[in-house]
């Protein structure tokens with residue numbers, strides 16, 4: 305029996321539909337058979353990349369590389385340019401991909417941070433579901449004590465997924481909640497602790513200090529923790545995400561990025577901008593829909609393929 309592409313690839317392709325239409329499709333049109341790789345074509349490609357929020361530096365890099373490789377190989381046709389373009393995009397994205405780190409000995413602690421509404425809590429729930437499916441025990445920490453509804457939202461997730469939730473009264477110190485959660489995880493032999501935090505403006509230094517404190521408290525209680533500080537970025541905000549990444553990186557220290565809401569946006573080029581302008585912070589997971597299975601490990605080759613095919 306012939307094997308088709310795996311189901312997750314289908315979901316990725318479907319999730320990237322808008323990006324495929326508005327970037328991949330136009331790219332294909334621009335690079336249609338017969339077109340010549342000349343200055344006018346490079347200009348069209350530049351416009352496409354900028355519209356996709358790849359940012360000027362990444363765009364310049366990409367097109368410079370395209371022109372260089374075309375020169376070297378003597379390829380002048382648009383078909384050749386398309387293949388080279390896919391190759392360069394996959395390469396640039398590959399430099400950005402990374403897998404989730406884990407503690408040598410449980411519990412592994414993941415901290416989710418980011419500005420308001422980027423998808424922290426839903427990503428946390430999707431991760432919890434994934435770990436449960438792998439047979440691992442999970443504990444959720446409601447360190448978003450800013451809104452009373454936030455802890456409630458987590459409790460609902462906890463009930464749905466059958467995992468315990470550590471919470472305190474609204475207004476409590478988020479670091480105290482994280483501390484309790486790590487203690488509880490150690491006492492109960494839990495495998496994975498997922499810490500939800502309140503959305504915050506990256507420009508508010510007191511809120512950023514609060515996160516830095518939470519991080520320190522967790523590290524003191526469990527050396528090596530948190531094993532990941534995952535910055536959740538909303539792809540629909542385009543290049544704003546780059547600025548958020550820089551500031552969270554400076555004030556809290558970020559070990560990985562979760563890029564959500566890639567479905568329904570044509571601004572996926574922001575991945576290239578992040579790769580170029582926030583080096584050393586890999587993208588670990590991408591969100592391509594609201595369904596429970598729509599949070600996927602970031603696979604750059606599959607991403608480039610889903611964009612072009």
Ligand SMILES: Nc1nc2c(ncn2[C@@H]2O[C@H](COP(=O)(O)OP(=O)(O)OP(=O)(O)O)[C@@H](O)[C@H]2O)c(=O)[nH]1
Nearest residue numbers: 420421422423424425426503564565591592593594
């Ligand atoms: N389409 C789509 N929607 C998503 C994705 N990830 C999250 N969302 C939606 O984004 C909205 C906000 O998600 P939350 O998880 O509450 O965001 P948050 O970062 O926890 O928000 P605050 O706690 O208020 O800062 C919800 O409606 C989610 O369903 C995604 O990958 N694709």
Ligand SMILES: [Mg+2]
Nearest residue numbers: 424425448454
């Ligand atoms: Mg939330």
